[in-house]
Amino acid sequence: MSDADTNTRSEVIAGLVPSAPRRMFGTAVLYGLGALLFYLVITQPPEGLHLVFLLVLIGAVSIYGGYKMWDVTGHMIELTEEELRLSDGRVIFRMDDVVKVDRSFFAFKPSNGFLVTLKTPYPRQWAPGLWWRFGKRVGVGGLTSGAEGKLMADTLTAMIATRDGIVDLDGIR
Structure with missing residues (x-):
């Protein structure tokens, strides 16, 4: 296979990239959900320790999801x-x-x-x-x-x- 064949085969035919406003809104929603759940645990903690743990876990997963979304959506498909x-x-x-x-x-x-x-x-x-x-x-x-x-x-x-x-x-x- 020649270099010309390699370049032709790796040529991008179509691309898919998220717009900046969608990217910001999506990550803001996930970060906001995580922050809201942490705020809820601090200001009005539920009575059961298992519920506190559940809210903290979901909040942490939401914040991690926001971080991962911001990182990944910087790339183009x-x-x-x-x-x-x-x-x-x-x-x-x-x-x-x-x-x-x-x-x-x-x-x-x-x-x-x-x-x-x-x-x-x-x-x-x-x-x-x-x-x-x-x-x-x-x-x-x-x-x-x-x-x-x-x-x-x-x-x-x-x-x-x-x-x-x-x-x-x-x-x-």
Whole structure:
């Protein structure tokens, strides 16, 4: 494989990045929930120690989720001919493993996003506000723009149809 082939295959076809206001609002909601739960424990603690522990735990998880959301949403999801990856190089899934893309109303997908079913299971991973992966299912979207998510899902669907021989996009050129 030549350098030209490598550059062509790793060329970004579509990108998905959360806008700054959505990013700030999403993290502010999680930080606010955590702070509110800590405030509740301090000012009006429940009678049972187990309830205090539960509120502190949920508050800590909310604050950690806000931190993780801020960190992860700083990256862009990139669609190439080979893979769906983050801008830092982490691979979400390889194109060879994709079975179908689902944007239907009843799909268990993130807001403004889509669901991808894979042939082989990948390790569980979660990037709040951007994507998640659980076994053979990957949800992409969340704090992202609906139009960008639709464009990426449609592009991915066309790539899969071309790969499977359902549509011949080379004949269009």
